Amino acid sequence: MFKKLLSLTVGLSLMLMLSGAALAEESRITNQEQAIAKAKELLPQLIGDKQLSVDFTEDDYRGTGVWNLRSSEERPVRLPLANRLYISLDENGSLLSFNYFDSSLQNSGQKLIDRNRAQAIAKNFLAQMKPHILDQIELEDITYNPYYYRSYDQGMFYTFRWNxxxxxxxxxxxxxxxxxxxxxxxxxxxxxSWDEQATFPAPGNNIKNPAEISSIVLENLGLYPAYRINPADPSGTKIQLIYQVNSxxxxxxxxxxxxxxxxxxxxxxxxxxxxxxxxxPxxxxxxxxxxxxxxxxxxSEKAQQIAEEFFKKLGYTGKVVHYGGxxxxxxxxxxxxxxxxVALDPEGDPYGDRTVRVSIDTASGKIIGFQNQSERYTVQGTKTVTYEQAKAIAEQFIKQELVLPYPVALQKQDIFMESGEPxxxxxxRLVHGIPCDLGSITIQVDRNSxxxxxxxxHPLSFTIDAPKRIISPQEAARIFKEGQFxxxxxxxxxxxxxxxxxxxQLVYVVKDYGxxxxxxxxxxxxxxIKNAATGIPENHWAAEPLRLLGENGLLPAKEINPDEQITRxxxxxxxxSLNRYYYPDKLELKFTDIKPDDPDTDILKRAVAMGLLENQGALRPxxxxxxxxxxxxxxKGIGYHEVASLPLKIETPFKDIPPEHPHRNSIAIMAALGVFVGDKDGLFNPQQPVxxxxLATxxxxxAPKLNQRYY
Structure with missing residues (x-):
């Protein structure tokens, strides 16, 4: 079956691609009907009889008009977006992008395509769509985000990027x-993304080398210490003390x-x-x-009182109303x-003038936000407030109105401001004398009034321990200079x-985007983050599944031992992280051995919402x-729990799973799906650690069954 699917897919790719040759020579698309016809010409079997909605936008960044086509068939509410079809064409009918994942083409237990085969499929597609760029591209040595950054569901896939x-x-x-x-x-x-009409200046003899750029940056900008969230931490709450460029x-x-x-x-x-x-520090x-x-x-009465007192303090009069959240x-x-x-106009909106509003934390009663858009572009007099004056106004507001219990430092961002905006x-926040933008404050000052x-x-929501040591600025500068960033x-x-x-324009940029x-x-x-599975030996029996999980961001960032036991x-x-389903915001974990501030709270809530766990008792993580x-x-994850709970005994191939085993039916179903196999003696070994x-295998x-279930 796998070979048939692969043959069908490759054949489909070839048919789709052959129809896409010489796209740039074709006439300009002027209406929706032409856009649909061109999309069907390029991707006939992919579109089939799907009904498409079409709109046209001017894409300033791509430098072309873009026809956007979407499938409009009814889908379950929680169906991943990848299961809808999205196509974009430029105004000349060239394929810019498409996004579609048909999980029905996957079968549980089928053999994986290896990365080399997948690359051949991708390169073949590219050769038909953009043959003239093949000698102008280089395959990127991909780095990977850790698994908690996985943001959409397209099954398990290989990614290829050519620069x-x-x-x-x-x-x-x-x-x-x-x-x-x-x-x-x-x-x-x-x-x-390809700028066909772009011009490129040739590099001359006056181009500086990377070492010279590092020296210039260090001399004129320097480094400063800062706290940041560790991007390799799955909880998003682990703090790192770093040095970074002051720019x-x-x-x-x-x-x-x-x-x-x-x-x-x-x-x-x-x-x-x-x-x-x-x-x-x-x-x-x-x-x-x-x-x-x-x-x-x-x-609600207490919140009303807090809002009324706040508006009164700032000089706003009128009825205060609760209008949302x-x-x-x-x-x-x-x-x-x-x-x-606050209702500034008694004859106006009964829910108040929503351009003047406050946001109150329902748990603590703190006001965490205030906005007065009614004054944003109002000129009062002819005097224009300078940036330094606005800075002084903001600092005075922090001191008198917010009364913060900790010191702060202004982080300049004025080069990004538009002249007409506030x-x-x-x-x-300064923590241990070190800037920390976790727990920050943004203040808007009208440049006219x-x-x-x-x-x-933004609150600081977790503990930051005081540093026990820190390398000197001189040592940090030496490392930076030698690093060729x-x-x-x-x-x-x-x-x-x-x-x-x-x-x-010829410039120097930071490698690896930071x-x-x-x-x-x-x-x-x-x-x-590098793929945690890149260190897996080529001859390991699970090398391909491990690398695939790593490439899809489903392994921790640290290097792993493939034969090491894993915890629950x-x-x-x-x-x-395998499937991005949703869970209610109000969901509270009730495990007796999980603390409220556990760094994996979100993952555990997803597991509860998915039905993997019963939200009670000891989890034994x-x-x-x-x-x-x-x-x-x-x-439970694939929705077969009710079938497995039926009062019957499903046949199982394993010698060590007797009829009275409490999970016999579940084990039998997994064996029938080709997910689990026994050892050489025909044993399942139910108590053997994974x-x-x-796990990767x-x-x-x-994965196909998990991807086909809607939560």
Whole structure:
């Protein structure tokens, strides 16, 4: 069956691709009917008899008009977006992108396509769609985000990204991305970004080298210590102390070494510094404790009183009304909000003038946000407030009105402000004398009146221990200078009025889209995470499933031992990330051995919502996971629990699973689906601990069933 599916997929790819040759020579699409006809010509079997909705947009970034086509058939509410068909064509009928995943083409237990075969399928598709670019691209050595960043469901797939090269230099944001499903061989995602009319300056002898750029950046901007969330941590609550470049911009001119903004303008170093002050970290001392405790709820009467007192304090008169609510979500917190507005006009909206409003935390009663949009563009007099004046106004507001119990520092972001908009002043908390943008405050000051017209606070939601040691600024500078963090590339400047500039610009950018230095160990840190399975031996029996899970962001960022036993929580982390179902915001975990601030709370809530776990008793998260328990969880995950609970005995091939075994039917179903097999003696070994290799193998076999279930 697998061979038939693969043959069908490859054949389909060939048919689709052959129809796409010489697209650039075809006539311009002028209406919806032509767009649908062209899409069916390019992707006939993929579209079939699907009904398509069509709209046209001007895409300034792509530099072309775009026809967007979507399938409009009825789907279950929780169907992953990937199971809908999305196609985009440029105005000349060339395929820009499509996104579609048909989970019905997958069968549980079928053999995986290896990465080499998947790459051949992807390259064949590309050769038919864009034959003229094949000698201008280079396959990227992909880095991977850790599993908790997996944001959509397209089964398990291989990703291939080809970057454009001109004069041997990479072109940022020009290239091709293709995803190939590892089960069926179908191409599930295709996207090309290619500026056909662009011009590229040849690199001259005056181009600086990476070492010179590093020295210039270090001398003129320097490094500063900061706290950030560790991107390799699945909970999103682990803090790292780092050194990073003191700059609002990360792009530098290849000739002068000066900062370059998104519009291609060369800026002065003094204008782009993030902080004007220097910082002296405090070693040892007290930990910074979290502010946020999501317990209980104030009464609506109390919230009304808080809102009335706030508006009165700021000089607003009128009836205060409750008109709605929402939530504020960030690392380690989810705050439910009630919104209140003041009726400035007695004859106006009975729910108040919603341009003047406050947001109140329903648990603590704190006002975390205020907005007065009615004054935003109102000119009062002829005086224009300067940035320095706005800074002083914001600092005074923090001191008198917010009365914060901790020091803050202003992080400059003025180079991104439009001239007609209010000033946005972004203050970060100082923790142990170190900037920490977890627990920040944004204040808006009207540049005409000087009034504070808005603010929003973000709580610090977890503990930050005081550092025990930190490398010196001199040591950090040495590591930075030796690290060669920058690479030469072409970029396209962009502005709102003119769109993307077709004249490319030679600049230096940070490698891997972001690099920092661990301020404790001195290790260079990348924002992109390497696949944890890249170290798996080629001859390991589970090498392919492990690499596939790693490529899909379903393994922890750390390198793993494939034959190491996994814990129950290890397995739940991976399974909870395999399918992005939803869970109610109000869901509370009731496990007796899981603390409210457990870093894996979200994963466990997903497992409960999916039906894998009963929300009670002891979870025993650190116990080894047995084969028997994994079967039970998977049966629930694919929706077969009721079948397995029927009062009958399903035949099983395993000698050590007697008729009276409590999970006999579940084990029998998994065996029938080809997900679990026995050992050489025909034994299932229900109490045997599961290893990473076994988990990867089982999950790649069961993934189609998990993908076909709607939550």
């Amino acid at each position: 454009r090269l001109v004069n041997g230099i990479p072109v940022r944001d020009n290239g091709v991305t293709i995803n190939v499903d590892a089960m069926s061989g179908q191409i599930t995602f295709y996207d090309v 609002q911009l990360s792009t530098f001119d290849a000739v002068t070494g000066k900062p370059v903004d998104s519009q291609g303008n060369i800026r002065e170093f003094a204008d782009v510094k993030r902080f004007k002050q220097t910082f002296s 405090q070693i040892g001392g007290q930990a910074a404790l979290p502010e946020y405790h999501a317990k209980g709820q104030i009464t 929402g939530s504020s979500v960030g690392p380690g917190y989810h705050i439910e909000l009630w919104d209140y507005s 000033y946005y002043l972004y203050f970060v 000087g009034n504070v017209i808005g603010y929003h606070t 920058y690479e030469l590339c072409y970029i396209f400047p962009y502005n709102k009025e003119q769109g993307k500039n077709k004249q490319a 690099l920092d230095i661990d301020a404790v160990t001195g290790k260079v840190l990348s924002w992109e 929580k290890d397995a739940l982390r991976v399974m909870g 650190n116990d080894p996971l047995t084969r028997e328990q994994l079967v039970v969880w998977l049966i 290893t990473w290799a076994e 089982v999950l790649t076999r069961i």
